[in-house]
Every structure is written in C-alpha cells, then in structure tokens.
Amino acid sequence: PMAKVPLSRYEPDTSLEEVYERIRQNVAVVRKRLDRPLTLAEKILYGHLSNPETAELVRGKSYLHLHPDRVAMQDATAQMATLQFMSAGISRTQAPTTIHCDHLITAQSGAKEDLERAVQQNREVYDFLSTAAAKYGMGFWKPGSGIIHQIILENYAFPGGLMIGTDSHTPNAGGLGMAAIGVGGADAVDVMVGLPWELKAPRVIGVRLTGKLHDWTAPKDVILKVAGILTVKGGTGSIIEYFGPGVDSISCTGMGTICNMGAEIGATTSIFPYSKRMEAYLKATRRDAIAELANKYVDLLRADENAVYDRLIEINLSELEPHVNGPFTPDLAHPLSKLKDAVKQNDWPAEIRVSLIGSCTNSSYEDMMRAASVCKQAIDHGVKAKTIFHITPGSEQVRSTIERDGMIQLFEAIGGVVLANACGPCIGQWNRQDVPKGVKNTIITSYNRNFAQRNDGNPLTHAFMASPEIVTAFALSGRLDFNPVTDVLTDQSGKPFKLQSPSGDELPARGFDPGRDTFQAPPGDGSSVAVRIDPQSERLQQLEAFPAWNGKDIERAFILLKVKGKCTTDHISMAGPWLKYRGHLDNISNNLFIGAINAENGKANLVKNQLNGEYGPVPATARAYKQAGIPWVVVGDENYGEGSSREHAALEPRYLGGVAIIAKSFARIHETNLKKQGMLPLTFQDPADYDKIDPSDRVSILGLTKFRPDEPLTLRVEKADGSQLELKVNHSFNEAQIEWFRHGSALNKIRADLVA
Numbered sequence: 001p002m003a004k005v006p007l008s009r010y011e012p013d014t015s016l017e018e019v020y021e022r023i024r025q026n027v028a029v030v031r032k033r034l035d036r037p038l039t040l041a042e043k044i045l046y047g048h049l050s051n052p053e054t055a056e057l058v059r060g061k062s063y064l065h066l067h068p069d070r071v072a073m074q075d076a077t078a079q080m081a082t083l084q085f086m087s088a089g090i091s092r093t094q095a096p097t098t099i100h101c102d103h104l105i106t107a108q109s110g111a112k113e114d115l116e117r118a119v120q121q122n123r124e125v126y127d128f129l130s131t132a133a134a135k136y137g138m139g140f141w142k143p144g145s146g147i148i149h150q151i152i153l154e155n156y157a158f159p160g161g162l163m164i165g166t167d168s169h170t171p172n173a174g175g176l177g178m179a180a181i182g183v184g185g186a187d188a189v190d191v192m193v194g195l196p197w198e199l200k201a202p203r204v205i206g207v208r209l210t211g212k213l214h215d216w217t218a219p220k221d222v223i224l225k226v227a228g229i230l231t232v233k234g235g236t237g238s239i240i241e242y243f244g245p246g247v248d249s250i251s252c253t254g255m256g257t258i259c260n261m262g263a264e265i266g267a268t269t270s271i272f273p274y275s276k277r278m279e280a281y282l283k284a285t286r287r288d289a290i291a292e293l294a295n296k297y298v299d300l301l302r303a304d305e306n307a308v309y310d311r312l313i314e315i316n317l318s319e320l321e322p323h324v325n326g327p328f329t330p331d332l333a334h335p336l337s338k339l340k341d342a343v344k345q346n347d348w349p350a351e352i353r354v355s356l357i358g359s360c361t362n363s364s365y366e367d368m369m370r371a372a373s374v375c376k377q378a379i380d381h382g383v384k385a386k387t388i389f390h391i392t393p394g395s396e397q398v399r400s401t402i403e404r405d406g407m408i409q410l411f412e413a414i415g416g417v418v419l420a421n422a423c424g425p426c427i428g429q430w431n432r433q434d435v436p437k438g439v440k441n442t443i444i445t446s447y448n449r450n451f452a453q454r455n456d457g458n459p460l461t462h463a464f465m466a467s468p469e470i471v472t473a474f475a476l477s478g479r480l481d482f483n484p485v486t487d488v489l490t491d492q493s494g495k496p497f498k499l500q501s502p503s504g505d506e507l508p509a510r511g512f513d514p515g516r517d518t519f520q521a522p523p524g525d526g527s528s529v530a531v532r533i534d535p536q537s538e539r540l541q542q543l544e545a546f547p548a549w550n551g552k553d554i555e556r557a558f559i560l561l562k563v564k565g566k567c568t569t570d571h572i573s574m575a576g577p578w579l580k581y582r583g584h585l586d587n588i589s590n591n592l593f594i595g596a597i598n599a600e601n602g603k604a605n606l607v608k609n610q611l612n613g614e615y616g617p618v619p620a621t622a623r624a625y626k627q628a629g630i631p632w633v634v635v636g637d638e639n640y641g642e643g644s645s646r647e648h649a650a651l652e653p654r655y656l657g658g659v660a661i662i663a664k665s666f667a668r669i670h671e672t673n674l675k676k677q678g679m680l681p682l683t684f685q686d687p688a689d690y691d692k693i694d695p696s697d698r699v700s701i702l703g704l705t706k707f708r709p710d711e712p713l714t715l716r717v718e719k720a721d722g723s724q725l726e727l728k729v730n731h732s733f734n735e736a737q738i739e740w741f742r743h744g745s746a747l748n749k750i751r752a753d754l755v756a
C-alpha cells in the first residue's frame, strides 16, 4: 500500500486520500440527485457538504453547510478570531489552521530595518499569536516569512481542496485548483471549533480561454480584462471558473494571480482545473506525492463535459493585449494601445512617481524573472529607473531564490529597493516620503487594489495596475503615456532603443531555495503553553463570555439609536485607525455606530441619553445604559449590516449591552453573526412599522419563553406619553441558533457541550 499522503509536510497526521475519497462519495450522491454535468466549483463545494443527501442545491439560492479542509488567518484578522476561538474552551483547532504575520510591517527604508522595526512595534501581537498558535495546534509563520497567500500556495494549497481564509485575497489558491474563500473571523471560528460552515451556493461564471499568452501579455492581463468586462460588482455571489485550451499556456502561479484578483470583481472565489502546470508547481515545491495522488483523482478536479455555467465569457489569449487598469477602481481597464489617449483625455498626471512590483498578487519566480529581464535590458543600455522602484517578494522562499539567481541584483542595479516579504504598501503600510499628502500624482503597481488612499493614504494618488513586467517598463520610462510595445526609450548616449518582450522561467531551474526558516510548528501537546496577553495592553484583551439568557422576556429596553438609511458594518464598526484595537473589544467598542445616521437629527454619533436627556456620542451612551443595567436595542432600515463579515459589528453591540437589532431587513452574514453573539436580529413584519417607532420609546420583546423557529415575537412599544402599541416581528432562528441565544452565544453553547 502507498504511504499516507498528508495535506502538507507540516501536518503529518492528516490524510489527503481521505479528503479525495469523501469528495468522490459526496459527488456521487449529488450527481445522482441532480442528474446533470457538474462544474468544477460544484464538485469541490458539494464534495465538502456535511449533508450531501439532503442539502438543497440551487445555485444562487440554497445555503450550503460545508466542512473546509483548512483555515488561514493573517495577523490583523487572526487576533479577534483567535480570542473568540479561545473562549470556546476547545484544546485544539478542529481543522488544520495557520497564522501569517504579514499585514503589520510598514515599508519605510528596506526589508531589514522595516522588519526589525515591525517586530518591536508589534511585539505584543506577535507574542500573543505565536503562543496561541502553539497552544491550540496552529502553524505560525513569523514576520518576514511572506504574504499569507504566497505561503499557502507554496505549502498548503492542493487541487480539489476547500479552504477559508480571513483575508479577501484567499482565492489566490485557485491557482492550484483549490476553492479558497475569503471570510470574516466568525466563519474561521466556526471551522476551528468544528461547526459546519455556511455558504450561499454560488452561481458559476465560466471563462473559456483559447489561444496562448505571448510577448508582453501576462496572466495579470487576463484578470485585468475580466475585471473590465464584469466590473467590481459582476462577480458577486459567483465563483469564476476558468477552462478551455488556453489554460495550458498559463503557469500555476500565473493562475494564482488571476484567481487572487477575482476578489476585485466581488467573486466568492475563482478556480482553475488541475493541469500539468499545477503538477509541475507541486513537484517544484517538494510535493510530488500530492501531485501523484491528484493525478489519480483527476476526474474530480475538472468540470464535466458540457457543464452548464450561469454566464459564459470567452477570451482569446492570442489576441489579448497587456492592460493597465485604474485609477481609483480596478475595473477601469485600458488595453495598452488605448492608455495614452485615456491619460490625455482625463488629465491624469502622466509622470509616474513610484513603481511597485510584487505583493501577494504578483511575486512569483516567473513574475520576478520577467521583470528582471526588463531590468537587464536597461542595464545593458546604461539606464536606470526614472521612478522610485519598490519590489515586494511574496515569500522568503521567493526572495531567497531570486537573490541566489541574481535578480535582486538586477532590480537594485536600476535603483530598486527590495521591501520586506510582507503586504507593505499594498495595505497602506507605507511611510511614503516623496510626495506630500494632498498632492496629485501617479503610481503604478502590480498589486490588486487601487481604491483612493489604499496605498499611501493620499486621496489624490492615482494608482494604476499592470503586470510586474509592464510596471517595470513604466519605471524605466517614468511616464504613463508610454507604450513599451511600440515606443522607444533613450540609452545613456542618447540613442533610442526598444525594449524586447520579457522572458522568464515558470519555475527555478535550480529549484527553490527555502531561505531562512520562518515557521513555528505547534508542539504535539500544547496544553502547557501559556498564551501571552499583557493585561496592560491597549491592543489585546482576553474575551469574557457573554452572560446566558436570563429566561425572561426583555422588558422596557431603551432605543440606543434609530438608524436612517444605510447601515453597513463600517457604520457599525468603523475601520481605519480603529483597526489597531481589533484585538481589544473594550477599546474598539469606542467606535460603535459612530458612522450611522440618527433618524432623529440626521447626524452621526449624536444620540439622546434617555437617562439624563443630554445628547452625546453613541458609544458613551451605550456604556451609560450598560452601567445602569438597562438593555438597549437599535432600530435599523433596509439591508442592515451589509458590507463585510466583520465580526466586531456584532461583538461590540453585544458587549456594550445591546440585546436586539430590529430592522426592515438584514444582510444575511451580519444577521448570522449577531445570532452567534447571542443577539436577536428581528425584522418588522410590516416594514412600515419602522415609522411607528420613536427613539424615545421603550420596547419590550415578548414571547422569548416560547421562542421557536418560524414563530414571530411581539414588540411592545411604550411611547413617552404613556400610550402603547404592539407590533409583530419575525426572526430567522433555527433550533440550533435558538440554543445560541439561550446560552448567550454560539461559543458558550459549544463550551457547555464540552463540559456536558
């Protein structure tokens, strides 16, 4: 018999055969039920169903309950997720999990100094995450190891797998045929504690590729083109599934780039079928056994003939031009030949100030080698970059390999500065010195996002995006109205020269050099490890369990706020500067509802304190009610809680004494997050009842002693003049979720089950 193949070299106790066998069985069940050809996306998702016999399977409609194979978290989002996981009282994560230190490293002077500074500044966060990882059986990738999605591709992704990650670009692993989905911390906690994870069954958009990539055209251009076609909303609720004869001309890491940036069109994830290029990448990253096993299950790792897509797009790679997208939105697509005119027409600053290559999107060996081949031509002609030029390697392995193979030297020779193996300027961790804030300017990157302020906090920075080789060519010209395919540069003696098309190997001929060892494996038994949280910390705070339901109806709650109009998770729990408190529930709760508009006065963060009649900020008012022991509710408008899956938007109201949100309608993910924290998301049976409620009313929620699925509750509203009215409110709790409410939270329920 064959030796057991683990999911990764770091998880010897796992079994890939088991994963594939379960997919095979589930797919057989589902195939019989649906009796039609399946897309690859369906095979993988349905292959991970917890209930294949009974699950409703309507794309775009049903809710699937899934068991992902693994979880990945980056250091910003991992903090609250880990704190929540700890409060469930489980001794080890129930699914293989890794934590990656990449988001908190500020780019300033170069890799070495930047990393050292970050280690000092973030010591308490890194200490917490590394000790928690050790205690609970999670792999920990230290600062300097690289960017989460690159580390996943190099070490953990496998064809046919399903993973979730607490970062929007998790779909990068689609380059290795894995369905990898970006989620919020609450979802990660579900999987880590062993609960099934819920996902609305996505629609499937097929992208059929024909022809071949050639000359300057790179994988990046495929997604820049698709973004132009589908726009930033076009992928919402869908998986983008690539197929067709053109797939074979794209390297595994190139497919990763394409899947990575599917996040920019709102796609649930993107995926490619298993291919020879994936096999080559698995072997180059020392995973021959995984490749051999995948070869045996290849029928599960690609779509059936005649699989039906909800929408079909065709792209002929032979005709595809290099693209430059931007500014301010990733779907503003310009084929290179049209860019010059667009620059002129829109009066975008044509001088480029900074060119940046790398990031999780585009820092493969192939990317770096193609960019370096452009640098080499500059050096041969005696010229340097005309812009500041930054290079972000995606991992220590890539950095070390391109150093060994002489590419870093080429970057530096044209004036490039290599930054730490981390997110850096991609997430605004950039102490940019060359242009003051408020000055209009242009930069060009090989990253994936270019919204205003994303990179440097300057709303007037026009950020454009292209492949690394195109960005490098632009760095040499220094101008956005340049076309490397048709235009010339000037060499050191004043003679014109034209750049040749870039070239590069998909994989290093001499193999990868792993570089410094930056991985911390968890001990076999972590029970004696103490998790380090400094009680004085402003950034981290142990979570205390929320109180269980007291068994009674809710009597005479205050209305903290009646919201008018949009109330996204950003209105409920603002990001920006608050993110540094994301591991400290008490501190971050000082942003509660500060962005939401009070229906009473049209203002944000100004509500009447019903205890003393004075107007003040929402968080302070909530704290006053909590201290007085008076429960409160919030009244919301349509689609309350849309936006992101940010779990803080549910944790904070609960923490400050909220008991219910009563709205016209909810965004599903936030509604579930509220239930997980023991709150009551309720909807007006008649949406017009929203108008019957005044912020000074007091509300009682009746019927909780007989709380059951599909039975409405009653809202008794007492007006200031003493009059009363009763309204019906609906809820969407099922039996299991009602248990969460009774126990005070989903995690309380899990802890209670463990004790029992």
Ligand code: F3S
Residues within 6 Å of the ligand: 102, 147, 148, 149, 167, 169, 359, 360, 361, 422, 423, 426, 427, 448
């Ligand atoms: Fe990091 Fe930017 Fe990727 S923030 S994970 S490099 S999208």
